[in-house]
Amino acid sequence: MKAAVVTAYGEAPRYLDLPEPRAVGEHELVVEVLAAGLHPRVRMQAEGSHYTSSAEDLPLVPGIDGVGRGPDGRLWYFMSLGARAGSMAERTVIDTRRALMLPESTDPVTVAGTLNCAIASWLVLSRRIPFEKGHNVLILGATGGTGQMSVPVARHFGAGRVIAVGRDTGRLAALPGVDDIALLGDPESVARVGAEVDVVLDYVWGEPAVAAMTALVQNRPEPARPLTWVQLGEIAGAQASVPAGLLRSSGLQILGSGQGSLGTADMATEIPAVAAEIARGTFAMKTTAIALEHVEEAWNRPADSSSRIVLTAGS
Numbered sequence: 001m002k003a004a005v006v007t008a009y010g011e012a013p014r015y016l017d018l019p020e021p022r023a024v025g026e027h028e029l030v031v032e033v034l035a036a037g038l039h040p041r042v043r044m045q046a047e048g049s050h051y052t053s054s055a056e057d058l059p060l061v062p063g064i065d066g067v068g069r070g071p072d073g074r075l076w077y078f079m080s081l082g083a084r085a086g087s088m089a090e091r092t093v094i095d096t097r098r099a100l101m102l103p104e105s106t107d108p109v110t111v112a113g114t115l116n117c118a119i120a121s122w123l124v125l126s127r128r129i130p131f132e133k134g135h136n137v138l139i140l141g142a143t144g145g146t147g148q149m150s151v152p153v154a155r156h157f158g159a160g161r162v163i164a165v166g167r168d169t170g171r172l173a174a175l176p177g178v179d180d181i182a183l184l185g186d187p188e189s190v191a192r193v194g195a196e197v198d199v200v201l202d203y204v205w206g207e208p209a210v211a212a213m214t215a216l217v218q219n220r221p222e223p224a225r226p227l228t229w230v231q232l233g234e235i236a237g238a239q240a241s242v243p244a245g246l247l248r249s250s251g252l253q254i255l256g257s258g259q260g261s262l263g264t265a266d267m268a269t270e271i272p273a274v275a276a277e278i279a280r281g282t283f284a285m286k287t288t289a290i291a292l293e294h295v296e297e298a299w300n301r302p303a304d305s306s307s308r309i310v311l312t313a314g315s
């Protein structure tokens with residue numbers, strides 16, 4: 001079969017021949033992959049820069065999730081089994097305990113493009129922190145796929161005010177369901193709109209996040225009011241120097257959310273509810289479908305955070 005294959009970290013995957021996958025365990029099954037999202041996490045996997053990356057994973061088939069059709073014709077959303085069974089292949093092995101059967105009417109491309117984006121904030125608000133209805137949420141990196149989906153997810157969980165922070169005022173203003181916006185490069189504006197924020201979903205990290213955090217914390221009318229800063233992404237940098245005084249002088253708490261701080265069981269438990277909301281139309285990422293055979297071209301396209309690339313194969 002054909003698959004996208006990374007043979008050296010940092011190089012775009014190539015469309016190569018690989019042996020057919022085989023199901024071994026009692027919960028395993030080979031599916032024809034229909035759609036697999038090219039998420040930032042998948043790029044990190046192919047660059048070898050994700051914290052789970054290892055040189056022993058090479059050569060690897062990228063892709064952390066996807067939608068496929070089983071031998072009996074049923075549709076599945078699945079989380080991939082690891083580097084050798086990535087979703088960017090004509091066929092792959094899935095474990096049905098890390099998968100969800102989907103209704104036949106499901107659009108595979110929409111689910112493959114949206115679920116990973118929506119589940120990041122969903123897991124935070126449902127499992128990682130004790131989120132309460134009425135809590136105000138600020139999203140750093142709100143124009144990205146995961147940031148955009150955080151707005152309806154926060155609404156779904158009963159957020160009070162939802163504040164979107166990013167680099168582009170026009171795109172921030174166009175986000176539906178947002179109460180206030182601020183520019184990432186203008187920390188004072190972040191502090192102004194975020195005075196009463198309870199939870200920050202941070203997809204940015206690096207210096208811009210620390211600048212926003214400093215301005216926010218130093219301008220809180222009630223410094224001791226709890227402020228839960230959830231570190232999710234590192235699109236502006238993997239390192240951040242947080243001034244010690246910020247933590248001692250305020251109700252600021254920082255924690256992360258991702259693979260490791262949440263278990264596979266947490267994800268598997270929440271996937272059905274997220275998929276149901278996608279089916280209902282509550283969340284839908286704009287997608288750009290590209291055939292798997294054009295994987296190199298898809299990889300080398302200029303970044304466009306308004307639309308998620310989804311590689312498609314089969315029928």
Ligand SMILES: NC(=O)c1ccc[n+]([C@@H]2O[C@H](COP(=O)([O-])OP(=O)(O)OC[C@H]3O[C@@H](n4cnc5c(N)ncnc54)[C@H](OP(=O)(O)O)[C@@H]3O)[C@@H](O)[C@H]2O)c1
Pocket residue numbers: 039040041116117120141142143144145146147148166167168184203204208231232233234235236257258259304305306
């Ligand atoms: N922990 C988790 O559970 C989890 C789950 C999903 C994603 N993530 C992580 O979250 C991050 C964002 O993912 P995504 O799906 O939203 O990505 P995306 O769709 O590619 O969007 C990237 C976002 O980052 C912004 N950005 C890019 N470069 C930047 C820079 N130098 N400074 C500030 N902002 C910058 C973009 O702004 P523009 O729109 O202005 O270009 C956009 O908002 C990634 O690091 C990803 O790995 C984590």
